[in-house]
Amino acid sequence: MTLPANSLIETARTLMAPGKGLLAMDESLGTCNRRFAPLGIAQTEENRRRYRELLVTTPQLGQYISGAILFEETLFQHSADGTPFVDILKAAGIVTGIKVDAGAQPLAGFAGERITEGLDGLRERLQRYAAQGARFAKWRAVIAIGDGIPSRTAIEANAQGLARYAALCQEAGLVPIVEPEVLMDGDHSLARCQAVTGEVLDEVFTQLHRHAVLLEGMLLKPNMVVPGQGGVPASVEEVAQATVQTLRRKVPAAVGGIAFLSGGQSSPLATAHLNAMHQGLALPWPLTFSYGRALQDDALRTWGGDDANRTQAQQALLRRAQCNGAAALGQYSEALEAV
Numbered sequence: 001m002t003l004p005a006n007s008l009i010e011t012a013r014t015l016m017a018p019g020k021g022l023l024a025m026d027e028s029l030g031t032c033n034r035r036f037a038p039l040g041i042a043q044t045e046e047n048r049r050r051y052r053e054l055l056v057t058t059p060q061l062g063q064y065i066s067g068a069i070l071f072e073e074t075l076f077q078h079s080a081d082g083t084p085f086v087d088i089l090k091a092a093g094i095v096t097g098i099k100v101d102a103g104a105q106p107l108a109g110f111a112g113e114r115i116t117e118g119l120d121g122l123r124e125r126l127q128r129y130a131a132q133g134a135r136f137a138k139w140r141a142v143i144a145i146g147d148g149i150p151s152r153t154a155i156e157a158n159a160q161g162l163a164r165y166a167a168l169c170q171e172a173g174l175v176p177i178v179e180p181e182v183l184m185d186g187d188h189s190l191a192r193c194q195a196v197t198g199e200v201l202d203e204v205f206t207q208l209h210r211h212a213v214l215l216e217g218m219l220l221k222p223n224m225v226v227p228g229q230g231g232v233p234a235s236v237e238e239v240a241q242a243t244v245q246t247l248r249r250k251v252p253a254a255v256g257g258i259a260f261l262s263g264g265q266s267s268p269l270a271t272a273h274l275n276a277m278h279q280g281l282a283l284p285w286p287l288t289f290s291y292g293r294a295l296q297d298d299a300l301r302t303w304g305g306d307d308a309n310r311t312q313a314q315q316a317l318l319r320r321a322q323c324n325g326a327a328a329l330g331q332y333s334e335a336l337e338a339v
């Protein structure tokens with residue numbers, strides 16, 4: 001009999017396979033609507049289904065994508081010919097995951113800060129998701145940088161939520177992806193992002209230990225250490241160096257792997273940053289991507305709601321997946337963009 005711990009570790013290893021990363025396609029209704037609106041795509045369930053069918057049926061996607069994070073609606077959807085998306089992913093060698101948080105809400109008493117909700121009934125939901133074929137899950141907490149924020153209260157409350165979620169996932173046999181995102185909004189410096197990211201990671205791992213989460217059977221999905229969007233820009237090397245330094249200081253070597261979010265960076269920049277992180281010191285954990293926008297932006301724009309553009313859109317997704325797969329090995333070069 002396979003012990004649950006062994007199967008968690010095995011799933012985590014599969015997700016962190018060399019040269020592969022994760023496709024985050026778990027936009028909630030509001031986020032998906034915000035992506036569709038500027039392109040004039042009607043914000044309907046059928047259009048979300050069509051778009052996500054395009055993504056999961058991309059030929060050769062499994063060469064570079066180890067896992068796909070789905071929104072709950074998508075987990076139970078089918079392709080036009082009636083094949084469940086979960087089966088399409090499985091046939092492509094891609095592990096199915098599910099976003100299980102219920103989104104971030106204002107944190108009472110702390111203006112400008114948010115707390116991620118979704119713990120109520122989570123144990124039961126996880127059973128349902130596992131029965132539908134999900135083998136990993138994701139929960140995102142958001143931390144804003146600004147005047148006097150983040151507060152210790154926001155950091156501690158969000159870290160505790162992440163740890164309680166992670167423990168419930170492991171109980172259900174699902175690998176938790178723990179996503180504490182320090183936002184890029186603002187004009188703060190690279191150094192400020194590094195300090196806040198470090199403080200958040202310290203608290204997240206304190207809480208994960210308190211909640212007895214098996215580190216080898218979980219993955220971390222952090223932000224890269226970047227200046228705020230309105231701050232003084234940093235070079236690719238500065239971002240890579242600050243990010244790796246922070247993670248080496250704060251993330252235990254036992255963690256199954258680290259897969260970054262892109263957080264609003266342009267697609268090529270997110271690739272270049274990941275690649276640069278593989279040019280220096282040996283790393284104690286595999287380091288790859290779990291991008292949403294930085295994998296999908298080109299594909300969504302190319303599709304634009306019209307299935308006549310489907311093949312080109314799939315090629316755009318595959319291109320980004322291939323470039324980031326190379327970056328996860330430190331083998332990316334701009335020449336790959338033109339292949």
Ligand code: 5MM
Binds near residue numbers: 032
């Ligand atoms: C930070 O967002 C995650 C990674 O996406 P990017 O690479 O675009 O930053 C992403 O998985 C996110 O958690 C999902 O898109 C769900 O977000 P919402 O806002 O819809 O809950």
